[in-house]
Amino acid sequence: MSSEIDSAQLLSRASQLIDLARKAGADAADAVVVRSRSQSVSVRLGKVESTESSESDDFALRVFVGQRVASVSANPGFELQVLAERAVAMAKVSPEDPYACLADESRLARTYKDLELFDPTEVSTEQLREASLAMEEAALAVSGVSNSSGAGASSGMGGLVLATSHGFAGSYMGSRFGRSVSVIAGEGTGMERDYDFDSRLYFAELDDPAEIGRRAGERAIKRLNPRQVPTGKDLTVIFDPRVARGFVGHIAGAINGASVARKTSFLRDRMGEQVLKSGLSITDDPLIVRGPSSRPFDGEGVVGERMVMIEDGVLKHWFLSTSTGREIGMETNGRGVRGGTTVSPSSTNLALEPGDISPEDMIKGIGNGFYVTELIGQGVNMITGEYSRGATGFWIENGELTFPVSEVTIASNLKDMFMRTTPANDIDRKFGVASPTLAIEGMTLAGL
Numbered sequence: 512m513s514s515e516i517d518s519a520q521l522l523s524r525a526s527q528l529i530d531l532a533r534k535a536g537a538d539a540a541d542a543v544v545v546r547s548r549s550q551s552v553s554v555r556l557g558k559v560e561s562t563e564s565s566e567s568d569d570f571a572l573r574v575f576v577g578q579r580v581a582s583v584s585a586n587p588g589f590e591l592q593v594l595a596e597r598a599v600a601m602a603k604v605s606p607e608d609p610y611a612c613l614a615d616e617s618r619l620a621r622t623y624k625d626l627e628l629f630d631p632t633e634v635s636t637e638q639l640r641e642a643s644l645a646m647e648e649a650a651l652a653v654s655g656v657s658n659s660s661g662a663g664a665s666s667g668m669g670g671l672v673l674a675t676s677h678g679f680a681g682s683y684m685g686s687r688f689g690r691s692v693s694v695i696a697g698e699g700t701g702m703e704r705d706y707d708f709d710s711r712l713y714f715a716e717l718d719d720p721a722e723i724g725r726r727a728g729e730r731a732i733k734r735l736n737p738r739q740v741p742t743g744k745d746l747t748v749i750f751d752p753r754v755a756r757g758f759v760g761h762i763a764g765a766i767n768g769a770s771v772a773r774k775t776s777f778l779r780d781r782m783g784e785q786v787l788k789s790g791l792s793i794t795d796d797p798l799i800v801r802g803p804s805s806r807p808f809d810g811e812g813v814v815g816e817r818m819v820m821i822e823d824g825v826l827k828h829w830f831l832s833t834s835t836g837r838e839i840g841m842e843t844n845g846r847g848v849r850g851g852t853t854v855s856p857s858s859t860n861l862a863l864e865p866g867d868i869s870p871e872d873m874i875k876g877i878g879n880g881f882y883v884t885e886l887i888g889q890g891v892n893m894i895t896g897e898y899s900r901g902a903t904g905f906w907i908e909n910g911e912l913t914f915p916v917s918e919v920t921i922a923s924n925l926k927d928m929f930m931r932t933t934p935a936n937d938i939d940r941k942f943g944v945a946s947p948t949l950a951i952e953g954m955t956l957a958g959l
Contacts, residue, residue: 815845
């Protein structure tokens with residue numbers, strides 16, 4: 512792909528846009544191009560349902576006039592001068608924002624390393640179709656699987672081109688390849704659904720389509736003939752890694768500086784205090800080579816470093832962009848993300864670091880409990896920490912997974928859950944949010 516040449520052209524256009532904004536009266540400005548290219552194929556029951564492709568380069572210009580700021584966005588082909596003049600005119604009549612500004616010049620990346628995020632492999636729609644059909648065929652071949660919800664494969668690339676009026680100019684590209692399949696087991700009212708997938712930066716590292724399909728089929732049939740279980744308190748619940756990643760996402764949301772500034776995080780007053788069980792750590796590292804959420808610099812041109820956000824259970828850092836940091840009296844740590852015309856903080860390669868126990872030994876050690884494979888609903892209050900969600904999974908009896916369970920609700924408070932979490936040793940870091948299997952003590956289960 513000619514991504515480097517294209518990025519250079521886009522960077523030149525962004526720089527011209529900034530120059531025109533300054534001439535129109537802006538004190539400072541930055542211009543960003545978020546680019547994406549993708550194609551996908553979906554199939555169901557051996558037939559192609561859709562073939563899609565998309566391509567976009569979305570420009571956004573942000574200008575500052577004193578403490579006033581305005582942002583405008585446009586597609587390729589716009590008139591540079593018209594856009595710049597419009598942005599400045601909007602800024603002049605906007606209310607003042609005491610926190611909005613460019614990143615401090617001393618924090619800008621002058622050099623940054625190649626994180627090997629881009630795989631130039633060209634994948635044809637025929638290859639995507641074949642992979643999709645192979646996944647579905649393998650899943651339907653599993654005894655007990657009765658129908659397909661569909662399979663799909665995709666390939667794409669995306670990246671960021673950023674230029675600022677105080678000297679930053681940079682770009683990077685990343686690739687992404689994916690495969691997924693969902694199938695149904697059983698008949699009539701006894702049907703159960705499950706899925707499997709894989710997503711990678713490098714095409715050659717994707718799991719084999721037949722293996723993905725087989726796993727999806729086996730997961731679906733294991734869910735057949737579910738039961739309900741009695742209501743109980745002080746239950747140990749084990750989160751499968753799929754579910755555990757969402758739990759770690761709640762931790763990330765609670766330590767996001769934007770939530771702290773808005774007072775919408777139940778951890779907003781807990782900096783320097785123990786918020787996780789002793790021995791647990793949460794890390795965030797944007798500079799992992801071939802990391803799923805790596806980036807050589809953030810949406811403001813600042814290089815982030817590996818940080819231990821929570822160390823030995825103690826909260827050490829918030830995720831911060833420049834404006835969010837200023838609002839709470841701190842400095843950015845290179846976690847700014849462009850979202851259209853705005854910049855907000857976010858995690859990168861986030862991980863709840865693993866423990867020493869295997870998932871098998873963890874299950875054996877709890878006697879009776881509940882192993883969760885899927886959560887339903889959005890019953891999480893990030894202001895109070897209250898947690899209540901529908902769940903399906905498997906009952907643990909005498910240290911073994913026994914029968915499937917559905918139509919139950921698990922509940923607690925995230926503050927308590929954080930302090931009662933034990934990680935296993937099976938972390939898979941191919942996801943932007945990574946977590947091992949987790950055991951959480953003291954939860955309530957609402958069943959029969």
